[in-house]
Amino acid sequence: MVTLATSCFTKINEGESVLFTLSIANDATPFVLKRILVAGKEPISEIKFEKGTYHFYPDKGYEKFAYISNHGDLMVNTPFLIEGFKNLTIDGQGSTFIFHGVMIPFFIEKSENISIKNVSIDWHEAFHSEGLIVANDEVNKTFDMQISKEYPYEIRNGQIYFVKEYYEHNLGQTILYDPARKAIAYNTKDYTDISVYTRTKSQNNINKIKYKYDYDKRAPEFKHVGIESRLTFEQLEPGLVRVHGGHKKKMPPLGMILTMKGEQGYNRVSPAFKVSYTNGFNGTNVNVHHAGGMGIIAENSSDLILDNFNIIPSKGRMVSTTADATHFVGCRGKVVLKNCTFNNQLDDATNVHGTYQKVVDILSDSKIGVRMMHHQQKGFVIGQPNDTVGLVRLGESFFPYGKMTIKNIEYLNNRYQIISFNEKLPEDFKVGDLIENLDGYPDLLIQNCKINNNRARGLLISNPVNTIIENNFFSTEMEAILIPVESGHWFESGNAANVIIRNNVFQDCLHGGRNRGVIRFVTDDNNENIAFKNIEISNNIFNQFDNLILEVANTDGITFSGNKITNSGTFPQLYKENPVIKIKSSKHIKFKNNKYSGLVHLDNMLETDQPMSNLKFK
Amino acid sequence: MVTLATSCFTKINEGESVLFTLSIANDATPFVLKRILVAGKEPISEIKFEKGTYHFYPDKGYEKFAYISNHGDLMVNTPFLIEGFKNLTIDGQGSTFIFHGVMIPFFIEKSENISIKNVSIDWHEAFHSEGLIVANDEVNKTFDMQISKEYPYEIRNGQIYFVKEYYEHNLGQTILYDPARKAIAYNTKDYTDISVYTRTKSQNNINKIKYKYDYDKRAPEFKHVGIESRLTFEQLEPGLVRVHGGHKKKMPPLGMILTMKGEQGYNRVSPAFKVSYTNGFNGTNVNVHHAGGMGIIAENSSDLILDNFNIIPSKGRMVSTTADATHFVGCRGKVVLKNCTFNNQLDDATNVHGTYQKVVDILSDSKIGVRMMHHQQKGFVIGQPNDTVGLVRLGESFFPYGKMTIKNIEYLNNRYQIISFNEKLPEDFKVGDLIENLDGYPDLLIQNCKINNNRARGLLISNPVNTIIENNFFSTEMEAILIPVESGHWFESGNAANVIIRNNVFQDCLHGGRNRGVIRFVTDDNNENIAFKNIEISNNIFNQFDNLILEVANTDGITFSGNKITNSGTFPQLYKENPVIKIKSSKHIKFKNNKYSGLVHLDNMLETDQPMSNLKFK
Structure with missing residues (x-):
């Protein structure tokens, strides 16, 4: 091997290797963030942690509003604001990071080649709650839950609310776990979801409210109209709660554990990893023990490799993440999941898809207005300039009837964007058609x-x-x-x-x-x-x-x-x-x-x- | 007067005068916004409207997350995104603008010399509701309200919700109006606020939830813990509602109108004007008939002149704006209110103040961490570089014991910012002290x-x-x-x-x-x-x-x-x-x-x- 004089080469500023020690363990957030926020001037190539347990609180975290696919949309809070980084490795060296409240541990956006390894992620308090079924009564249609002290709750006007550090949820979405198998109970569909809604009985003039445009009755801002809780909750003694009110399926069996994660539309607020507009992400030797949402949600990114990236519950909890283990929307290049364990999450191990957006306006011969149809797609941008978009009319074909390339996208609001194309729209193009990104x-x-x-x-x-x-x-x-x-x-x-x-x-x-x-x-x-x-x-x-x-x-x-x-x-x-x-x-x-x-x-x-x-x- | 050859002068690009006609009246939002969004390339000096009534819907409006002093903090939606403008006049020429749902009609930020004139602003549906007291019963502690069809409602699990286009509110904050005087009822304090809360009766381990840092029990995210509604609502017939449950003051008198605007922390979402970081704002010949919040909230701005800027209810409503008519936080230069009528708003005609922020960390000899104490101050930035900040210990003096000048402010999240000063902190400076901006x-x-x-x-x-x-x-x-x-x-x-x-x-x-x-x-x-x-x-x-x-x-x-x-x-x-x-x-x-x-x-x-x-x- 020939050694070359270093002076022959332009110096590549590779960035510093930063080591955090356990001195910051009580709340690592402000220390990590302080260093990351000056990385523009003082580049970082690596952040290492002395092996141990670190707590992260939101109080001094960095906030940013985020629309997150298949999650709620909210002002998120993170210590690891990985935005505009290139070639960064974060190495926990076997550490455990405990998060408190509504946070996104790793918020990765508009970056390249980011690796996160050798770290376990957990939350101090869970975003879901668990109750052991200790009695049921098919005649009176009630069942009783024993709720351990890990899941503080109170009953307000007959409804149960599980209160956490910086968060609370109601009963909402439920499923039974069998503690013997630590898996979803056999034939849970006969018992769950617990029926939570019924129609309201007293209304006046609600049906006179009219909307000029399409609106999404299932979205959080509209979904409560016309419905109320069919259940009422009675505390028999502290920690022992009877559920009344005519759950429509069979009463849950004794010995099973009812997991409750709160109402759809409100119960996905803290995924462990959010990766977007990032090319090259490696998650290696990572354990996600819990998250109030997905283990990882990746959007509009490429070349994502998860290797020994595991979703595993901790602390005797039945549940790991409260939504999918992993989820990829509009991702391209390679997506690899290898050597991973995906256990006990409350939704799919992975979900890989794009989005259909609906054409609501034809604004010129090469410009359209599109609407995001599902509330969990709010704010999603379908592609980048020169991406090929398929024009789709699903009733006629599952494959596009035409293709266009994106010139640019004007983001107006979370439901409405204006897309200009490089080409003219076909003559038979019409309002109501869908588009999808064929490169995504x-x-x-x-x-x-x-x-x-x-x-x-x-x-x-x-x-x-x-x-x-x-x-x-x-x-x-x-x-x-x-x-x-x-x-x-x-x-x-x-x-x-x-x-x-x-x-x-x-x-x-x-x-x-x-x-x-x-x-x-x-x-x-x-x-x-x-x-x-x-x-x-x-x-x-x-x-x-x-x-x-x-x-x-x-x-x-x-x-x-x-x-x-x-x-x-x-x-x-x-x-x-x-x-x-x-x-x-x-x-x-x-x-x-x-x-x-x-x-x-x-x-x-x-x-x-x-x-x-x-x-x-x- | 000597006429000079125009060629002697550099051409000043004064911008175009844009005229909108009634052809856009059904939903003016996308048309107005389209023109405003290209103003960087095609400058505008004036936007005029053919006299008439224009509707503005949020569906195609521009959205932006905003922390708004003394309001809720939310993703706002506006047609008039006046950001980075200089010398712009918007002249309604006597038009009426009707807004639909949660919108901010005029969102003015980082601009200079903005004038808005000759326009009336109203909402299609009100952000509050009104009920005529038609019966009361001091023995059983109930009262009955007749609710007209302008205020659709439903009862969910015994609680009333008033449902509007894109919005809903519960009973919340209430006060009595006397329809004969169209003013707040004489001695309303004996009857209102209607008592809405009581302590929850069943709790388990809620008191075990601990916070590492200060937290704000009154903030919307915490305020429901430990309380429930003391009232229940019964529909006697459509439009006629009996309120049960032990309101603690006297039952409201017959013939009065109870105005209800929903719960504090949730009921201020749509001020008519939001002005921030703007030098020079004129509101002239403006009528604000309604807003779900203030008529105008101005923050960190200077030289604001409201002349014949009136807050007046419309459509027989008792209420105009549901919060203050005008409100100025951290404003400097001139603030002028002249020839204005401020009628029937549900809070002060004006409120002029700064903010106290609490010192929670001393990070170096010239750097501190501060906390925003009230949830309606979330996200407020106290000043600009070189502003003079007073160090305050109110128990000792109402005047500052020291002064510092701001070097810069690092915004981390809505409750926490890091402020660096040009000078060293005094020796006796301590955590718990307050700061205020003396130039604001x-x-x-x-x-x-x-x-x-x-x-x-x-x-x-x-x-x-x-x-x-x-x-x-x-x-x-x-x-x-x-x-x-x-x-x-x-x-x-x-x-x-x-x-x-x-x-x-x-x-x-x-x-x-x-x-x-x-x-x-x-x-x-x-x-x-x-x-x-x-x-x-x-x-x-x-x-x-x-x-x-x-x-x-x-x-x-x-x-x-x-x-x-x-x-x-x-x-x-x-x-x-x-x-x-x-x-x-x-x-x-x-x-x-x-x-x-x-x-x-x-x-x-x-x-x-x-x-x-x-x-x-x-």
Whole structure:
């Protein structure tokens, strides 16, 4: 190796390596922030922490208003304001960071090549609450919960409020956990969600309120109109609460734990990582024990690699994060999840999609006004200049009927933006059409991950580029893998193509009790059009307690091969009438080399909406 | 006059005069905004409107998060985003602008010399609601309200919610209006505020929640802990509502109108004008018929002149703006209110003050951390570089014990900022001291204004510079003029000096029933220190229904001369035991040439805390 005189090179200011010691542990926020805020003048390449436990309070944190996809929108507070950074590593060296109240631990925006490693993240108090079911009464429709001192509460006008440091929530969204399995209770759908609403009984002239434009009745600012709580809460003794009022499903069983996270629209305020407009993010050897929202929400970013990035509950809590473990909206380049554990979160292990935005104004021959349709998409900007946008009319096709490239986007408010294109709009373009960003989907790899004990799906994927799902373990409450096109509610865009699902183990998925396939392709437009293409499902093991494995609709080209299907016997079957595979509105379906030793008779293995002579399961 | 060749001069780009016609009247927001947003490239000197009625909706308005003094803090929406403008006139030419929902009609920031004239502002639906008292029952402690169709409502779990276009409010803050006088009901204090809260009865471990730092129990995020509604609402028939639950004062009298504006901390979201960091603002021939907050809130601005700027209710409503008519925080230069009518607003006609911020950290010998103490001061920045800040310890003196000049302010979050000074802190400086901006007070002139029928005070003034109050008419529910120093609740800074109150008429002020002086100087620190200096009260007419005219404390130098005091007989007296003038902890008080023809015997005219031999009322 030749040593060159350093003077031959322009000095690259690589930035300082900063070490924080445990002297700041009582409230690390002001110290970390002080250094980060001067990084423009005094660059940082690395921030290390002496191994130990650090507390972070919001009182002296940096605040910034943020619209966050699939979260509430709020003035967020963070110690790690990673904005406009390049080539920064934050190394916890095995430390634990304990957050207090509504904060975003890592707020990463408009940056490049950011690595965060060797750190565990937890919260002093949880954003959800838990109650052990200790009595129930089907006649009087009541049940009793024992609520431990970790979850302080009070009853105001008959309604329960769980009060935390800097936060509170009401009953809201609920699901049962089985403490013996530390997983979602078997067949929880018969018991939860606890019914919380009923129609108001006394109104006057409410129906006279008119809106000039579309409005979103489900948005937090409108959703309470016309409804009230159907429940009332009675404290029998401190910590023991009886729930009255006609929950419409079965009373929750004794010994189960009811997890409560407050009302939708208000209960996602503190994701652990928010990454946006960032190219290159690595999360390595990270444990997220809790968050009041997702483990990571990434938007409009590229090349995100999570390696040994784990969502695992702490302190005996049933719940880790109160929403998805990970979630990627409009991300491109590579998205990789490998060697991760996603346990006990209250929503999907991942969700990968874009957004559909609705055309509400045609302002010129190359300029439109668009509306963000779901309140959790408020403020989302669909793309960057020169991105290719698809023009979509889902009733006619799941694929775009035209393409345009973005010239620029004028952000007016969280529901309305003006988009100018480089080209003229097609003649048949019309108000009511949707747009999606065709450049905003990734090459997705999910490998060696363990996904279990959580609410909802394993993977929810709307990705027309490439997706590989391999060597993972799934034991999920709903579908292990859901691949949808939908536009009626969430407006999460993307059909799917080039999906490989191989060498995974599916163990007792759908134990929450829904009548669905472990792997499921579905659209919410009831037509024959093709939405999904080129799917391989190979060499997986399905060890399920119930029949239905694969549910396919609107698909052109699935190969299902080398899979083994066995019956686990773990739980009682719920849907004995089901086949193993359901197929509709699909073509080019191949089965080969699969082994079946489940409970369904071979003649009843397939249910199809048309004769498919070449469709043999062997 | 010599005509010079124009070529001798550099062309001054004066900007375009823009005229909007009634073609945009259905929703003027996107059209106005479109033009304003390109003003950087295509300057505007004037925006005129063809005379007529224009509607403004928020759907396509410009949004921006704003902390607004003495309001809620929120994502605001505006068509008139006047930011960074210089020399702009907006001329309504007699038009009426009707706003829909949560909007700020005029959002003016970092601008110079802005004039708005010849326009009336109203809202399609009011941010408050009104109910006519049609029955009451002192035995069962209930009263019944007839609620007209202008105020749609529903009852959710026993609580009433008034639902508007894009907004709703609960009962919250209330006061009675007398429809015959279209003014606050005589002695409303015996009936209102309606008692809305009681302590929660069932709690568990709430008292175990600990905070590391100061927190504000009155802030919206904490205020509900430990309380619940004491009232329940029953709809007897559509539009007729019975209020149960033990309101603690007398039941409101038949025929009065209860105005309800929702809960404090949530009910000020749409002031008509927000002006900040602006030098030179003229509001001329403006009528503000309503606003969900103040008529105008001005912060950190200078040279503000309101001329014929009127707050007047419309559409038969009892209420105009739901908060102060005008409010000035940290304003300097000239502040002028002349020829204005301030009627029926639900708070003061004006409030002029600075802020006290509390020192919570000493970070170096010239750097401190400060906390914003009241939640309605969140986000307020106390001054600009080189402003002189006073160091205050109110328990010791109402005047600063030291002065510093600001080097810079680092804004971290809405409650915490770091201030660096050009000088070293004094040795005895300590955590817990307050700071105020001594350069943030104006030369204040209030002239030829008519202030009546509103809730609360006429003028609330904390101004140590110069104040002239002349030729005004007052008929206010509380004090006509309140001059305080207080630090226990609002943290609105400023003692007062050089105040001239002359040639005004005070007609039946304090008709709301409080036991206070029509003009009142008061501190909330119970000591002998001087807070107020050099006060002249001359040639005024006090035509009052009750005795007490002037209440003075902690004052050095008042001349009370040439005033006429008569008894109006308008209402029954409430406080017959009162003298005409109360004085404590004051000196250099002079009375001359006053005429008294009220009800108090001359011997009982003055109440003082010390013998003042030279204190003669003649």
